[in-house]
Amino acid sequence: MSATRTEPGSRTAAARLLSAFETIAGGQLPVRVRCWDGSVAGSADAEVTVAFRNRRALRRILWSPNELGLGRSYVAGDMEIDGDIFALLDGPEVIERVARRDLRTLDRAGIRRVVSSFLRLGAVGPPPAPPAEEIGRRRGSKHSKARDAAVVSHHYDVGNDFYRLFLGPSMVYSCAYWTDRDSGTLEQAQWAKLELICRKLELAPGMRLLDVGCGWGSMAIHAAREHGVSVVGVTISRQQCELATARVAEAGLSDRVQIRLQDYRDVDDGPYDAISSIGMSEHVGDSRLDEYANRLTSLLRPGGRLLNHAIASVAPLVTEKHPKPTFVDRYIFPDGELLPLSHVAGALERAGLEVRDSEALREHYARTLRQWVENLRRDWDEAVRLVGAARARTWLLYLAASALSFERGRITIHQVLAVRAGATGVSGMPLTRREWLVD
Structure with missing residues (x-):
């Protein structure tokens, strides 16, 4: 010193x-x-x-x-x-x-x-009231439909313009995929991530894709535009649904993409040829993971593929009787749970799926988050105008701390690809990953 x-x-x-x-x-x-x-x-x-x-x-x-x-x-x-x-x-x-x-x-x-x-220092006194941005008492059982809708609204319904500030034009709120260690823009990396998922799912014209937790519609638009599939995207965020629907119309894809304000548990119009779940299963919870896997499997045709893209813990899950309150739970992802890869793979297998591939993208997410922090700091005054200084601070702290957590290996992220086997047992999987490479 x-x-x-x-x-x-x-x-x-x-x-x-x-x-x-x-x-x-x-x-x-x-x-x-x-x-x-x-x-x-x-x-x-x-x-x-x-x-x-x-x-x-x-x-x-x-x-x-x-x-x-x-x-x-x-x-x-x-x-x-x-x-x-x-x-x-x-x-x-x-x-x-x-x-x-x-x-x-x-x-x-x-x-x-x-x-x-x-x-x-005169610090002794009654506890100050928490900032208004902190979520209050949560009603209903954890991970019930009503409570999930409320906590998802707390996180996502803070204004589409605010998210656009740091996410950029792609409006993709998940880990990008950087094909070059030293170059490439965030937009290019997000395009590459969406394309990688489409290739892993082997999407082709005439197929039906269900995009669970579709966000602002970026995956649905990419899959329909680049691969000619029909897409149903579901979200329980009203603001996401409204903007995603508008973006689909602006892209001229309303005949092939439908965005619904709907819980995935209420989807009943399968079978689908493929299902993508990108940054959504973190909201499901360990207690509901088998229900999640079984529901998606029931919506998938035999031979169809499911890709689950989710942040994960890097150690066995330890459940505390009285866990300490955390900043992320109170301000960012209420009721969110980061589960080990083994829990996710086990649930998919118990549901009758064959896990065929898992790819860790930890370094990619660290780089993505650093870019989001840079974007937010660059447009800080506008962020404060849109959501207020307090909420802008919550996001700056969260994004910066998350970047370091990925860099240090405290948390990671996996794309898990699973197949619902058909009667013949033929999966249609390529022999190598070469077919998935994105330039």
Whole structure:
């Protein structure tokens, strides 16, 4: 650390606060801290400064001494990040060392030091109300149709124009596929991803495709335009449905693409020749995964293919009786669950499908997220105008942290291709992946 660092023994608010956080973290943090009284502490050459605008920020952290408290402070504007957010998140795992620990991890002396610091800073008081952007009490059983519709609306129905800012013209809200390590635009990479899925499904004119969780219609439009198939896309987001329908009409594909505001569990007009599920099964939940797999299998003709494209955990799923609240669950993906690849493959096999291919795209998603962050920061003022500063902050924090999670291998993403076997057992699969290569 820099020699100009303020000594922890200093009595300024910033010095006391930095000392408390470093006690929790178990070592020095490569950041500067600025407090409401103008005091500053930390390394003079730090790339990022965390500014606490008021004592309310500390009360939020005191009442939720983990990532949720930090997230609430940032979203509410009680805490600001001056500098590159990646410099904060990608330091020696700064957030990992502070947000994922709490006072219970400290010895008694450490607890006394931290509590004493917060008392001296005037942080003790009633818990502040969470920012309005945090989802409130969820009604109904988890992953019921009504509750799924409500939480999906919380995530997706924040304004199509806002999503367009960082997703770009493709309006594809899932991992892109970069065919060149050093070049290529986001639009090219998203086109390549959609084309890769179409090739894995071996789409051809005259086939019927069901696109589950169709988003803003990009996959449906690509499959119909590039491969001549008829497509039904279903989503439970009203705003997505409205824009997807308009985009289909604008592309002149209304005779071949139908977008429905419909839960996948209510689709009953099979059989389909192929089914794509792109970034949707994260909303299904482990308890409903067999139901999901069985339902899609029932809609697939013998010999038909299913491609499930989903973010996954990288370790066996551990279910806690009383899980800690997380920023992602309260602000981004309520009720979302990232399941191990083994759970997804097992459910597909139990449903009677033959899993034929699985491709991990972890590095591709890290690059995609970095591009989304760049787009959001570039049009930050417009994002704030569209959805307000608090919601824009939630997305910047979420996208940046997600990029680092993929880069560090904490989470991953898989495209799993499965086939419903016919009476003859012939799958029609190519001998190699060569036929799927996208230039």
